[in-house]
Amino acid sequence: MESDGTTTDRDAAAADLAALRSDRAQLAERAMQCWWSDVALGLLVFGLVAQYSLDNDAISIIASFVFIAACLALAQAYRRITGFAVGGFRRGRTRGVLGISIALASRWWSRVYIAELREGL
Numbered sequence: 523m524e525s526d527g528t529t530t531d532r533d534a535a536a537a538d539l540a541a542l543r544s545d546r547a548q549l550a551e552r553a554m555q556c557w558w559s560d561v562a563l564g565l566l567v568f569g570l571v572a573q574y575s576l577d578n579d580a581i582s583i584i585a586s587f588v589f590i591a592a593c594l595a596l597a598q599a600y601r602r603i604t605g606f607a608v609g610g611f612r613r614g615r616t617r618g619v620l621g622i623s624i625a626l627a628s629r630w631w632s633r634v635y636i637a638e639l640r641e642g643l
Contacts, residue, residue, distance in 0.1 A: 552604050552605070553604060553606075555600055555603075555604075556603065559596060559599070559600065562592075562596060563593070563596060566589055566592050566593065566596075567589075569585065569588075569589070570585055570586070570589045573585040
């Protein structure tokens with residue numbers, strides 16, 4: 523039987539696993555975004571939602587473009603700071619979670635809107 527370069531020594535395998543655990547912990551620390559990223563995203567979402575109260579189509583269009591550009595800038599900053607990025611539109615669980623989240627948020631938003639309409643009657 524040929525060897526594929528892996529070790530069968532128990533101590534060496536334990537050392538390899540410990541090194542992998544250490545690398546995984548370092549990766550997890552590096553992947554966490556900065557606190558200001560959460561604040562910036564919160565302010566962006568607030569601005570996008572708040573501008574609808576102005577009831578001006580031109581401002582809505584401009585705010586949408588500013589929101590998208592700022593979100594892309596945040597993603598670029600995250601990539602630059604951490605050195606990697608996870609795509610949200612890859613196949614599998616990520617795409618499903620995104621779809622379900624959007625559907626649930628849409629349903630909740632609709633219920634809030636209908637409740638407000640009923641209160642006004």
